[in-house]
């Protein structure tokens with residue numbers, strides 16, 4: 001694909017034909033990201049969090065340890081997700097996602113090509129791609145077969161030292177033009193999520209606002225359920 005800048009954006013005809021027909025979009029859902037490091041006790045926290053409100057996906061994002069160590073921690077977490085119909089996504093590693101039979105893999109710009117991921121993982125596995133604040137990267141990811149694109153950071157994050165900041169208008173543009181789901185990430189809390197939901201985010205991806213909620217992870221998930229109109233009393 002020609003490397004257009006965002007200022008001189010062009011959409012290839014194939015891509016536009018594939019994704020350029022906006023239709024029904026389900027309501028925004030919560031995509032939970034693990035803390036950057038965990039121990040075996042984390043399984044109980046995860047179960048409590050997932051039982052406190054609707055969670056569409058859980059991403060195992062452990063930094064600074066190798067795939068063998070991640071695999072050892074993953075097994076009970078993957079089971080907890082499967083029992084609750086929550087997609088289990090592996091961050092960074094196509095090989096680990098394949099080894100674990102994960103429901104998906106999330107790839108940053110330096111983590112591998114979505115086409116390789118598709119070839120290795122098959123048609124049913126969800127492939128997500130970090131696109132920072134770039135419409136160009138997002139269209140490239142769509143052309144490469146991604147199942148979702150992730151934009152961010154929308155707010156300063158204590159979990160990751162974000163170098164790119166995205167504006168909610170990007171979500172509005174994306175969802176107007178493309179059907180491919182988009183994820184908003186970065187510093188999102190129950191208190192600041194509303195503009196992202198209103199702008200059209202299909203998912204909000206959240207780590208610290210849940211795991212470091214003062215009343216515990218279950219309270220963190222319940223707070224997002226309220227914002228997303230899913231709380232048991234708001235139905």
Ligand SMILES: Cc1ncc(COP(=O)(O)OP(=O)(O)O)c(N)n1
Nearest residue numbers: 091106107108109130150183185205
């Ligand atoms: C849903 C989602 N969006 C973005 C990221 C960030 O991925 P990446 O840029 O590869 O950075 P690391 O998470 O690997 O530090 C993500 N993990 N998930």
Ligand SMILES: Cc1nc(C(=O)O)sc1CCOP(=O)(O)O
Nearest residue numbers: 152153157159186187206207208
């Ligand atoms: C993993 C990640 N990626 C980001 C990006 O901007 O691509 S921001 C981020 C951290 C998300 O955690 P929290 O909800 O605690 O800010």
Ligand SMILES: [Mg+2]
Nearest residue numbers: 092107108111
């Ligand atoms: Mg990565």
